[in-house]
Amino acid sequence: MRSVLTINSGSSSLRFALFNVSESLPQILIGKFDRIGLPDAKLTFTDVLANQSHDRMVDAPDHVACVPLLVELLEKKIRVESVGAIGHRVVHGGPRYRDPLRVDKPVLEELRRISSFAPNHLPSTIALMEVLAAKFPQVPQIACFDTAFHSALPRVAKLLPIPRRYEAKGVQRYGFHGLSYSFLMQELEAVAGAKAAGGRVILAHLGNGASLAAVRDGKSVDTSMGFTPAAGLVMSTRSGDLDPGLVAFLGRSEQMTETQFDRMIHHESGLLGVSETSSDMRDLLAREAADVRAAEAVALFCYQAKKWIGA
CATH class of the missing domain: 3.30.420.40 (ATPase, nucleotide binding domain)
Known part of the structure; x- marks a missing residue:
């Protein structure tokens, strides 16, 4: 059985999910490392097939410290060799990256170059990619960018009122939490129908990082976050x-x-x-x-x- 592992690295959490590669992509395992960096960091996970949930306190001073614990958990639930791909939520794609793409050396170099755009997210994401690449060298890793949802913002919403020369350096409003908003829009259409999803919508992503977005005709027209989260x-x-x-x-x-x-x-x-x-x-x-x-x-x-x- 082949599987896909997804990683969602937040500012103080790391969510993960394991999916069986089939037409419906059923979940096998879901979980979260919460309160990373705090003394009471916690791992919570659910074995979906067995319908059993567990939690325990863990030592997680940073995101990288979660990887051995995650690998240990995977080894107990599946053959680690069955992991066929790893998908990452990447908080910032800068002016260059919008579409999902395979992580390789040039991608890592570009993410390092723009890491100052999101200093509390990109360094830990890069570190996770490198650690997982060392653990699973033959497994492709795919980066999906949180800024992509807002890439079609009206120009007036993207502009920042500072000297124009900084725009050439990539300084603009990007907006974040785009993968969350994309999911919310899909769910809204499924629950309320295409007409509701195609109207005027306000979306809220409320967690350790929090933002709101205004959506019209299915596209982001404004958002509370700006150049950085x-x-x-x-x-x-x-x-x-x-x-x-x-x-x-x-x-x-x-x-x-x-x-x-x-x-x-x-x-x-x-x-x-x-x-x-x-x-x-x-x-x-x-x-x-x-x-x-x-x-x-x-x-x-x-x-x-x-x-x-x-x-």
Whole structure:
């Protein structure tokens, strides 16, 4: 029995699914490494054929640390040699990549070149590709790009109001979570019909990374994220949109460097920054009645989500 392994690497999670290669592509195994980088990282998986679910705490300081655990799990469920292809969700394709393509040396080099476009996603994705290539050298890996769904954005939506010369360097609004939005559009058509899916639609992807998209006639016409996945709605540890004047202000008042500012907006802000306790909405909802900081973090997230939908 041949199978296909899919990898969806998020900012603090790694989802995986194993499919049997047949006409209907039935699932064999699905699972997720959650809270990667935190002390209470967890592996949850379901053996679909046996209808059995399991979970356990794991040591997962980063995404690469999940690979041996995943391979061990695969070896228990199937013959690893049966894996015929590995598909990756890649958060950023830059100005060059839109269609799915096979991962090879030139692709890895281009992804490294644009890794500064998505510094909290692309490096870990590249590392996963390299580790899996070493483990499964004969198995093709296919990259599917999260930015592709928004590639037809109207030009006015892509433009950023900075000197035009930066556009030649690839600086524009890209938008993200495109694979999620593509799936949502397929499901919307299946559930509500082609007319509903072809109308005016607002889609929301709400996780550790969060964004919204406006869709008309089946195509993305605007989205909350921008040049990087740090823009838009407040997220778990990412700030979302900020006044750019903060860069100079914090540089003057706190002597904050570029690296420190980047770390702050990606890893120390959002729900974590406001609550000072957790980046996980589940934790904040459990604490909001007793902790005003948690309550304000939840309220800020809901306020911004409603504001973006209204826009």
